[in-house]
Amino acid sequence: MVTNNLRFDGRVVIVTGAGAGLGRAYALLFGSRGASVVVNDLGGSRHGDGSSTKVADTVVEEIRRAGGKAVANYDNVLDGDKIVKTAIDAFGRVDIVINNAGILRDKSFVKMSDKDWDLIHDVHLKGSMRTTKAAWPYFREQKFGRVILTSSNSGLYGNFGQANYSAAKMGLVGLANTLAIEGVKNNIHTNVIVPTAGSRLTEDIVPPDFFEHLKPEFIAPVVAWLCHDDCMENGSIIESAIGWAGKCHIVRSDGFMLRKNVNDLVSPEAVRDNWSSVTNMQNAKRYGSIQEVTGEIMTTLEALKSRESSSQKEMILHTKYNFRDAILYALGVGATRQEPRDIRYLYENHDDFSLLPTYYVTFGPMGCMSTNLLQDGVPGMQLDLSRILHGEQYLEIHKKLPAEGSVESRFKVLEVLDKGKGALIVVQYETYDVATGDKLATSQMAAFAVGSGGFGGPRNSSHAVPCIDPPTRKPCASVTQKTSQDQAALYRLSGDYNPLHMDDSFASMAGYSTPILHGLCTLGFSIRHVLQTFADGDSSLFKAMKVRFAKPVLPGQTLRTDMWRNGNRIHFQTTAVENNSNVLTGAYVDLKDIRSSPIRSNVCSAAKNLESDAVFAQMSDYVKSHPEQVKKINGVFHYVITANGEPQVDWTLDLKKGVVYKGKPEGKVDTTLTIDDKDMIQLALGKMNPQMAFMKGKLKIKGNIMLTQKLKSLIDANKPKL
Numbered sequence: 193m194v195t196n197n198l199r200f201d202g203r204v205v206i207v208t209g210a211g212a213g214l215g216r217a218y219a220l221l222f223g224s225r226g227a228s229v230v231v232n233d234l235g236g237s238r239h240g241d242g243s244s245t246k247v248a249d250t251v252v253e254e255i256r257r258a259g260g261k262a263v264a265n266y267d268n269v270l271d272g273d274k275i276v277k278t279a280i281d282a283f284g285r286v287d288i289v290i291n292n293a294g295i296l297r298d299k300s301f302v303k304m305s306d307k308d309w310d311l312i313h314d315v316h317l318k319g320s321m322r323t324t325k326a327a328w329p330y331f332r333e334q335k336f337g338r339v340i341l342t343s344s345n346s347g348l349y350g351n352f353g354q355a356n357y358s359a360a361k362m363g364l365v366g367l368a369n370t371l372a373i374e375g376v377k378n379n380i381h382t383n384v385i386v387p388t389a390g391s392r393l394t395e396d397i398v399p400p401d402f403f404e405h406l407k408p409e410f411i412a413p414v415v416a417w418l419c420h421d422d423c424m425e426n427g428s429i430i431e432s433a434i435g436w437a438g439k440c441h442i443v444r445s446d447g448f449m450l451r452k453n454v455n456d457l458v459s460p461e462a463v464r465d466n467w468s469s470v471t472n473m474q475n476a477k478r479y480g481s482i483q484e485v486t487g488e489i490m491t492t493l494e495a496l497k498s499r500e501s502s503s504q505k506e507m508i509l510h511t512k513y514n515f516r517d518a519i520l521y522a523l524g525v526g527a528t529r530q531e532p533r534d535i536r537y538l539y540e541n542h543d544d545f546s547l548l549p550t551y552y553v554t555f556g557p558m559g560c561m562s563t564n565l566l567q568d569g570v571p572g573m574q575l576d577l578s579r580i581l582h583g584e585q586y587l588e589i590h591k592k593l594p595a596e597g598s599v600e601s602r603f604k605v606l607e608v609l610d611k612g613k614g615a616l617i618v619v620q621y622e623t624y625d626v627a628t629g630d631k632l633a634t635s636q637m638a639a640f641a642v643g644s645g646g647f648g649g650p651r652n653s654s655h656a657v658p659c660i661d662p663p664t665r666k667p668c669a670s671v672t673q674k675t676s677q678d679q680a681a682l683y684r685l686s687g688d689y690n691p692l693h694m695d696d697s698f699a700s701m702a703g704y705s706t707p708i709l710h711g712l713c714t715l716g717f718s719i720r721h722v723l724q725t726f727a728d729g730d731s732s733l734f735k736a737m738k739v740r741f742a743k744p745v746l747p748g749q750t751l752r753t754d755m756w757r758n759g760n761r762i763h764f765q766t767t768a769v770e771n772n773s774n775v776l777t778g779a780y781v782d783l784k785d786i787r788s789s790p791i792r793s794n795v796c797s798a799a800k801n802l803e804s805d806a807v808f809a810q811m812s813d814y815v816k817s818h819p820e821q822v823k824k825i826n827g828v829f830h831y832v833i834t835a836n837g838e839p840q841v842d843w844t845l846d847l848k849k850g851v852v853y854k855g856k857p858e859g860k861v862d863t864t865l866t867i868d869d870k871d872m873i874q875l876a877l878g879k880m881n882p883q884m885a886f887m888k889g890k891l892k893i894k895g896n897i898m899l900t901q902k903l904k905s906l907i908d909a910n911k912p913k914l
Contacts, residue, residue, distance in 0.1 A: 211247025269319030372427030525716025533729025659778025
């Protein structure tokens with residue numbers, strides 16, 4: 193359990209409508225946690241009438257009596273610039289804006305006047321916009337900002353007599369969606385809170401016994417976390433009441449194509465006859481952006497076009513696989529018995545024997561190489577197949593993949609882009625279960641044909657699934673794993689027999705000094721790392737992934753997968769440690785749910801990656817392959833790796849459990865060792881004597897110093913590899 197308290201020291205918080213109810217609870221909590229608070233309240237009634245300075249002053253005094261810092265502001269939220277000026281004048285900055293002010297003017301729609309409508313929209317929607325906009329330039333300049341917009345269940349679901357209120361509250365959701373997009377590059381996060389709490393707006397509306405449980409103090413901690421530096425939530429709708437909190441999404445059905453052919457019109461009768469399919473929410477899906485929605489619509493249109501396009505022939509690949517193929521693929525992408533979460537991929541009698549979802553990406557190279565797809569799908573262009581590189585890959589799983597089965601993949605070339613120095617060929621293939629006819633997966637691959645550009649075609653894709661760069665913050669987690677010198681030889685047995693990965697002569701012709709590892713093999717390693725870290729190894733939680741292959745990997749190199757969590761989307765970037773080269777970029781995995789693992793801790797430690805990571809990767813391999821020798825050491829070692837005198841990365845060698853991982857130890861530590869990144873490399877290479885390093889202060893040791901003598905065998909065993 194996390195014990196360190198969340199603090200807001202040095203932060204300045206504006207809370208509108210802070211004189212009572214939720215606003216007061218927010219202000220008091222932030223004030224108690226070290227923030228300087230601007231308590232804004234006009235002091236009017238719940239209908240927006242009147243004004244008074246008393247309510248804001250009372251809250252300010254409460255905060256000050258408790259030892260906090262606060263000032264009052266009595267301006268209308270439409271004068272948001274004045275509220276922000278109060279923060280700047282009093283405290284010199286503004287970091288957080290909680291838009292909480294609100295009034296009610298409930299009337300049935302037919303009886304509602306323009307004034308009833310305008311007053312509600314002015315306070316809730318326009319007032320929130322004005323206050324947030326006034327703070328925005330300060331947020332951008334300081335590269336930090338947190339915004340809370342307050343919506344309502346009336347906005348999400350509607351409520352009789354609240355057409356004005358519901359419209360304004362749903363408008364705030366739309367505002368938050370856009371602010372989250374525009375602010376993220378400057379570390380400005382915007383989220384929506386949907387509270388159900390007792391306040392002056394609801395005190396005589398809900399039943400008294402229920403009202404007693406609607407304490408604003410139950411919701412304030414949720415808002416506080418959303419505003420903290422460590423919280424990476426952005427663009428989310430969070431509902432909270434009675435000590436409960438949950439995340440809300442807008443979802444869409446799979447829908448139904450109402451046209452049979454691209455030149456057909458749509459009739460009302462066609463809509464009527466297929467309405468049950470249009471409204472079927474069984475496989476409802478959430479979309480993360482307008483680009484994603486538009487991309488899927490474009491893909492649907494292209495699929496309709498391609499059905500009757502004579503120039504785009506459909507190629508079909510039949511694949512039959514069994515448990516041996518599933519296990520062979522898992523071994524090819526680094527699965528090992530030393531990793532407990534991999535056993536389900538390696539043993540057919542395991543209770544949860546599973547197929548790694550990325551097995552289905554192997555059908556792409558197989559389909560392209562075993563058919564004339566690329567040559568026939570790109571009429572009028574001569575392609576040199578030896579100069580075609582795998583550029584990008586997308587995979588979406590629609591149903592649980594059978595561990596054994598017979599499937600049919602249907603391929604089509606969707607478009608060919610002119611990239612100047614080459615042609616980018618976008619291929620889409622859908623995989624179906626032969627026995628049931630169910631669509632199991634949709635895949636998309638981009639193949640770059642070197643030297644085939646300059647033909648005058650379009651440069652940008654109209655429907656390819658885009659790559660997305662990771663956040664600029666530190667990674668939430670990193671997993672490091674060394675590949676084998678024979679990794680390509682093993683992986684190719686899963687069906688990708690391109691000689692580029694085995695034949696020295698062919699690799700030389702392609703411009704490489706030695707055969708390179710399959711990009712899809714590197715991808716398999718990384719997806720396993722994501723599943724280990726955020727899904728406890730459970731492939732059934734995998735939904736979709738996208739990746740760009742940036743640079744080649746040589747068999748034997750060490751792969752480090754850096755991961756950033758953003759809700760259920762895990763951004764990742766993979767680096768070849770030996771040359772610090774980013775090999776997979778713009779990548780992400782969408783998971784159905786997040787499941788924390790009891791084996792790997794600190795998945796949000798956001799640790800940096802240093803040269804000494806390779807040392808610990810080697811140690812990890814040794815620990816896994818020499819369990820009996822490691823047990824003799826029987827200690828837990830915490831390494832603090834520094835750079836320029838400042839701590840950068842924590843590593844744990846838990847030789848009682850036989851695991852090595854990046855992050856702080858979970859329990860009791862026997863010995864803590866602090867050493868500079870470069871000195872750790874010298875120590876590992878044998879170029880620095882550990883006793884001399886200790887005497888000179890380059891190696892600091894706390895705890896059981898004698899136990900560190902046993903580590904010598906572990907470090908010495910890895911010198912030849914380093």
